[in-house]
Amino acid sequence: MNSSITQQIEIEKNKGALAEPGTEVLQDWDRLATHLDDHGLRLDLEITPMQFASGFGNLNYLIKIDHALAVLRRPPMGPIPPGANDMAREYFILSRLSDAYPLAPRALHFCESTDVLGAHFLIMQYRPGLIIGSHIPQTVFERWQGEEPIGQRLGEQLINALAGLHRVTPAEVGLDKLGKPEGFIERTLKGWKKRAELAWQDSVPTSLLNVIEWLEVNKPDSATSSFIHNDFKLDNMILDPDSLQPVAVIDWDMGTQGAPLYDLAVLLSYWTETADPQCMHDLAQMPTSRHGFFGRQQAAEYYASLTGERMEDIKYFRVLASLRIAVVFRQLYRRYQEGGTQDERYATFDALSAQLAEFAQAVVENKYF
Structure with missing residues (x-):
């Protein structure tokens, strides 16, 4: 061998x-x-x-x-x-x-x-490297020799990589027929509304119904389009363990053409801040509430500085992505409920999804960015 x-x-x-x-x-x-x-x-x-x-x-x-x-x-x-x-x-x-x-x-x-x-x-x-999920391994701190906090470096790398993806011209790589930029917002909202109805059957939380109503009333007139990943987050990036430079982005099964601000908003839906309610900490997706990570608003501003993207509609996409993540965790609970997995972590996702729906309504009400 x-x-x-x-x-x-x-x-x-x-x-x-x-x-x-x-x-x-x-x-x-x-x-x-x-x-x-x-x-x-x-x-x-x-x-x-x-x-x-x-x-x-x-x-x-x-x-x-x-x-x-x-x-x-x-x-x-x-x-x-x-x-x-x-x-x-x-x-x-x-x-x-x-x-x-x-x-x-x-x-x-x-x-x-x-x-x-x-x-x-x-x-x-196969691309070897480091994947960071909810916690940064101790070995990373031991090897880190950068001057800035580790979280700052990781946050910048995430946004840099996302902005780089959005600079790709779909037609130049043969991806211009994948997805339809026209009507992206309407289709995305309709799709997550339908998934919510299926995931909760006849018991969609009132908070989520309020969120959906707000989204239906406040749709932006238009949005720019690029090729988007559709689930961009820290554990979908493979890093060099010493420099923390990205060596790969993985998990492309939902990639399409769509609004780049939605791609950013999906990333921010995993981006927990210290003052967030407990449900955002219970997500345990990215260690962004500590280690020097900047907050969600600062992440959005950094993205805008790299891309020139206008941020007038960022709240809409934040709410839409918050609807999405609440539905995703309810879908995971349904998989557990129907016997598709025996993983006991899934048993907690019924309550978590309802709490995430309430957080989505709090974003609507400007209580959180």
């Missing part, structure tokens, strides 16, 4: 990036090997595929193909919300975006059939 590959696998294990033994969602690796062999690719099963420890979305596995490490991505087990976990879409994006946006990994293979692993899947380039 190649010593550099062995070393990289050990690095992933040591930093806790891989799922604990016995907790993995196993796949039919022999069937995958046969499938890949039919497509001129060799899966090396001398190295057992290993699942990455993940959040609440797609399942990711570290595998070895043709003498190099790669990543296999497939939807989670159980029912999938409409339009979510679209590996075909992600493969299409990664097949075209990486030349213009080097942080996008290259796509290597896509399988549409469900006969191999029970769901469609893609294989993409």
Whole structure:
């Protein structure tokens, strides 16, 4: 076995990036090997595929193909919300975006059939590095030699990478037919309203109904358009562990053409501040309430300084993204309720989603940026 590959696998294990033994969602690796062999690719099963420890979305596995490490991505087990976990879409994006946006990994293979692993899947380039979720590992503080606080560097890197994506011209990379910029706001609001009705059935919280009514009345007349990631956040960025420079942005299955301020607002919907209500801290998505991160408004102002984007409509997109995240956590609870996962973390998401709906109404009322 190649010593550099062995070393990289050990690095992933040591930093806790891989799922604990016995907790993995196993796949039919022999069937995958046969499938890949039919497509001129060799899966090396001398190295057992290993699942990455993940959040609440797609399942990711570290595998070895043709003498190099790669990543296999497939939807989670159980029912999938409409339009979510679209590996075909992600493969299409990664097949075209990486030349213009080097942080996008290259796509290597896509399988549409469900006969191999029970769901469609893609294989993409592996980019080693550090992923930071709700907490910054102690080793990062020990290695950090920058003059500014770690949070300031991470916040700047996030906004820099997002602004860089929004500079990509979709037509130049063959992504101009993916999504429809016209009517993006109306479709997005309609889609999340429908998902809220499905997720809560006949019991959509009053606070969320108020938010939806406000969004319907206050739609901007127009919005600029760019290619957007649609779920841009810290743990979807892979970082160099020493410089904290980004080496990759991942999780492109919802990418489309749309309003760049919505992409920014989605990022800010995960961006907790110290004075936020408990539900925003319970999200535990990004460690932005400490370590020197700037606040949401400062993040928006920094983005504007990089892009020249006008901020008159940022409140609208903040409210729309706040609706989205409340619905997402209710959808996750429904997956748990319907037996799609046994992860006990999901049991708390019913209450959390209702509290996030109240926070969305507080954004409407200008109590929070």
